[in-house]
Amino acid sequence: MPGLRERNKARTRAEIRRQAMRLFRDQGYASTTVEQIAAAAEVSQSTFFRYFPSKEDVVLRDELDPLVFDAFVAAPPELTPIQAFRAAVRAVVQGLSAEQQAEEWERHRLTQSVPELRARNLDALTQGMGLFTQAVAQRVGRRPDDVAVRAFVGALVGVGLAVLLDEDPGPTGYLELFDAGLAQLEAGLPL
Amino acid sequence: MPGLRERNKARTRAEIRRQAMRLFRDQGYASTTVEQIAAAAEVSQSTFFRYFPSKEDVVLRDELDPLVFDAFVAAPPELTPIQAFRAAVRAVVQGLSAEQQAEEWERHRLTQSVPELRARNLDALTQGMGLFTQAVAQRVGRRPDDVAVRAFVGALVGVGLAVLLDEDPGPTGYLELFDAGLAQLEAGLPL
DNA sequence: CTTCCGTTTGGCAGCTACTCTCAGATTAAG
DNA sequence: CTTAATCTGAGAGTAGCTGCCAAACGGAAG
Helix, strand or coil: CCCHHHHHHHHHHHHHHHHHHHHHHHHCCCCCCHHHHHHHHCCCHHHHHHHCCCHHHHHHCCCHHHHHHHHHHHCCCCCCHHHHHHHHHHHHHHCCCHHHHHHHHHHHHHHHHCHHHHHHHHHHHHHCHHHHHHHHHHHHCCCCCCHHHHHHHHHHHHHHHHHHCCCCCHHHHHHHHHHHHHHHHHCCCCC | CCCHHHHHHHHHHHHHHHHHHHHHHHHCCCCCCHHHHHHHHCCCHHHHHHHCCCHHHHHHCCCHHHHHHHHHHHCCCCCCHHHHHHHHHHHHHHCCCHHHHHHHHHHHHHHHHCHHHHHHHHHHHHHCHHHHHHHHHHHHCCCCCCHHHHHHHHHHHHHHHHHHCCCCCHHHHHHHHHHHHHHHHHCCCCC
């Protein structure tokens, strides 16, 4: 059972995020100051930066990627990496409530529209490739530094990237696009 | 013939870059202030920001990508996109003087080691994918919004990414790694 | 309930990237 | 030489972010 302290922390954290997203939505990311967010969440600036190392991190902290990763690792071994990845993404997305999906959608739109956020998001994505490469290597029984494995993971991430960079196919359309991209990859990227 | 004004501007710009890179090398990116760079280049801070919109841009402005793109477009039409891309990269890299290669290498190392720079570099890369997609589409006679084309470009960029993210295979080793990755892609990413 | 310890918080000072404005200098053109 | 356009320097101001210290708070022991 979490003590009062931990509950307060979680509440404060959530409140800061909530107020921040609301202000970003209303008056834009750039023209919202940390001072405003802190005031709206009724904490001091010091406290804001204790919960989030930077203004960007209020938007960026992603808890979905680890879920997808875990689902990928836990997928049945007889699946090919592409099948396992598709299943993992699908399971995580469909496991979200409608409200969560809407939040994620807003988060994604904001991230894509603000250059700094977009950049840092991409960086997080590519930095995660290393871990993913290990998982893929283990799945197919190869070494992680094998060129074939690394190129494959790069291509897989690249396909995901190409889908994500597409502007608004709607919150649902992404999955279809993603599936189509993976199908192409599975077929050896014919042109 | 460029007037005195333009020559002065080019000289100032180059000097700012030179001094900045020197300071970054000596005392690190974060602990070098714009004030120091401006002082070393003998200009005011105002002037610094007139030449470079941000401290990051002193490092990031890349003139190689457009060259690769042009070379790709200009490549013989009978080449496959992968062959054309490989030829373009190779031509541009080998067209650099030893000094230029060393500079690029230093620039790349600095970019990869500083998170903000790495992130913005990735963003520039992915933002350029749109243009590249059009070129590929034209080359293979398909529409740019074709999923096959987009997935292909994504995979191609992804493979390049996987190579670039690898830490120091030496300034020459990159090309070999890159070729190996492209060969894998050409073979349909077998695992 | 009180006391005591460790954690959390707020307020403040300070640094730095970056913007805006304005006056003065420099270059180009008539 | 004079005039117009452009470039530069200086200063003030904003905002993100850090570090420091004292006060408030939560949790456990007596």
